[in-house]
Amino acid sequence: MIQSYLAQGSTYAGDIDFLFDMIFWIVGVWFLISSGVFFWLVFKFRVSGNEGTAQYITGEEKSQKRWITIPHLLVLVCDVFIIWGAVRVWYDIKQHLPEPDREVRVITQQWAWTFVHPGQDGNFDTADDIHTVNELRLEKDAVYHYHLTSNDVMHDFSVPVFRLKQDAIPGRVITGWFTPTLLGEFDIQCAEICGIGHGLMPARLVVESAADHAAWMTEQSPVKFAAVAPQVGEN
Amino acid sequence: MTRQFSIIRVSRGVLLACVAWVALFAASQASANDMARGKQLYALCAQCHTENGMGAQLYLAPAIAGLDEWYVNAQLLNFRSGIRGTNWQDVGGLRMHPMSRWLKSDEDVSAVAAYVSAMPKVDPPAVVEGGDPVTGKALYATCASCHGPEGQGMKTMNAPPLVHMSDWYLVSSLEKFKAGIRGWNPQNTNAVMMRGMSNLLPNEQAIKDVVAYITTLNVQEQP
Numbered sequence: 037m038i039q040s041y042l043a044q045g046s047t048y049a050g051d052i053d054f055l056f057d058m059i060f061w062i063v064g065v066w067f068l069i070s071s072g073v074f075f076w077l078v079f080k081f082r083v084s085g086n087e088g089t090a091q092y093i094t095g096e097e098k099s100q101k102r103w104i105t106i107p108h109l110l111v112l113v114c115d116v117f118i119i120w121g122a123v124r125v126w127y128d129i130k131q132h133l134p135e136p137d138r139e140v141r142v143i144t145q146q147w148a149w150t151f152v153h154p155g156q157d158g159n160f161d162t163a164d165d166i167h168t169v170n171e172l173r174l175e176k177d178a179v180y181h182y183h184l185t186s187n188d189v190m191h192d193f194s195v196p197v198f199r200l201k202q203d204a205i206p207g208r209v210i211t212g213w214f215t216p217t218l219l220g221e222f223d224i225q226c227a228e229i230c231g232i233g234h235g236l237m238p239a240r241l242v243v244e245s246a247a248d249h250a251a252w253m254t255e256q257s258p259v260k261f262a263a264v265a266p267q268v269g270e271n
Numbered sequence: 272m273t274r275q276f277s278i279i280r281v282s283r284g285v286l287l288a289c290v291a292w293v294a295l296f297a298a299s300q301a302s303a304n305d306m307a308r309g310k311q312l313y314a315l316c317a318q319c320h321t322e323n324g325m326g327a328q329l330y331l332a333p334a335i336a337g338l339d340e341w342y343v344n345a346q347l348l349n350f351r352s353g354i355r356g357t358n359w360q361d362v363g364g365l366r367m368h369p370m371s372r373w374l375k376s377d378e379d380v381s382a383v384a385a386y387v388s389a390m391p392k393v394d395p396p397a398v399v400e401g402g403d404p405v406t407g408k409a410l411y412a413t414c415a416s417c418h419g420p421e422g423q424g425m426k427t428m429n430a431p432p433l434v435h436m437s438d439w440y441l442v443s444s445l446e447k448f449k450a451g452i453r454g455w456n457p458q459n460t461n462a463v464m465m466r467g468m469s470n471l472l473p474n475e476q477a478i479k480d481v482v483a484y485i486t487t488l489n490v491q492e493q494p
Contacts, residue, residue: 148357148365167359187362232318236369 045197147233309386333440337392402483
């Protein structure tokens with residue numbers, strides 16, 4: 037359902053959408069049932085004219101209590117499905133870290149994004165690191181580890197097309213992962229109110245083919261290398 | 272005939288005077304509108320640069336009150352286009368770059384620049400310690416060729432005024448120029464030139480000395 041409005045651009049975007057859809061339908065169906073029962077009861081037991089007044093009931097009789105207990109048990113059964121889906125997605129995205137093909141640092145501040153690629157030597161904090169501001173270029177189908185930090189206040193690294201949202205907390209380096217699966221240009225936004233310029237700090241995500249990405253890396257590198265196979269560094 | 276000529280001449284004179292008056296009125300009205308627009312837009316700038324343009328070091332916002340209009344205009348356009356404030360190490364610039372984009376048109380930029388330049392100048396408190404103004408005076412001789420002997424700036428040299436400026440901002444700017452954090456973009460030709468000039472100051476102490484001297488110019492300029 038969500039993918040009709042926003043493309044799925046990462047390997048786990050489908051899992052997030054499935055979870056959203058499942059919760060939407062479960063909650064939606066219960067909303068319709070409970071609203072229907074409510075209005076049906078109001079209509080059926082309506083009192084008009086001199087027929088009497090409304091009665092207060094204590095809800096102690098079995099026939100009355102079952103209106104609560106049966107839906108309650110059914111909701112608990114639905115909860116099992118929601119918890120199963122949520123734990124599975126949480127584990128896959130937040131706790132499980134697949135082996136990376138590449139790494140990228142994401143540094144956020146009021147009100148800009150800096151992205152650092154380790155360059156062709158695969159190690160950060162070396163002369164060939166590539167820094168970009170407000171533009172993140174990634175290789176399609178490569179497993180990335182991102183290392184997210186904040187220079188000042190709390191921010192949130194949100195990439196809607198990946199279905200990724202991760203808070204950035206000053207003083208902490210938060211590592212996560214994604215695998216882009218869709219070529220093109222997409223939005224990056226801050227999803228945590230971070231000051232007066234919060235709404236003015238969008239960035240662009242460019243997902244490109246391996247060949248294009250390698251060419252871009254070579255072009256951007258402050259140190260010129262002979263073509264070498266990309267390596268995964270030690271962070 | 273003579274009377275007719277004189278009536279026509281007088282009428283022409285009156286007509287010209289009316290046209291001139293209307294033009295002047297329209298110009299003054301446009302200027303007043305610009306100032307009103309500038310004041311309205313400045314409300315956002317005031318969040319960091321403060322209401323009176325004194326600036327606030329906490330927000331890395333320098334004093335801007337009374338800065339030359341041409342300079343404010345040029346810098347806002349530089350920030351907006353990204354030729355200034357997009358270096359990943361320029362923390363203050365990275366804040367100003369998105370904020371400048373709040374100004375949607377060149378007219379808005381001009382209106383803010385006009386309003387800022389019309390603000391009464393301020394003397395921000397000195398916070399930089401350890402500078403020697405006597406040594407700084409000798410070092411300033413080079414700066415004076417573009418920024419003027421009194422630090423008043425020279426438009427013909429594209430050199431902004433340095434007096435009434437936050438001392439911490441002057442230090443920070445010189446350090447950024449020396450490190451190539453400012454003046455790295457070849458499109459920003461004035462900053463590229465300043466990057467070269469900043470290298471004439473050999474070290475951190477020289478920067479503090481020259482800024483200490485500039486601060487004394489603030490005092491001299493006061494009535």
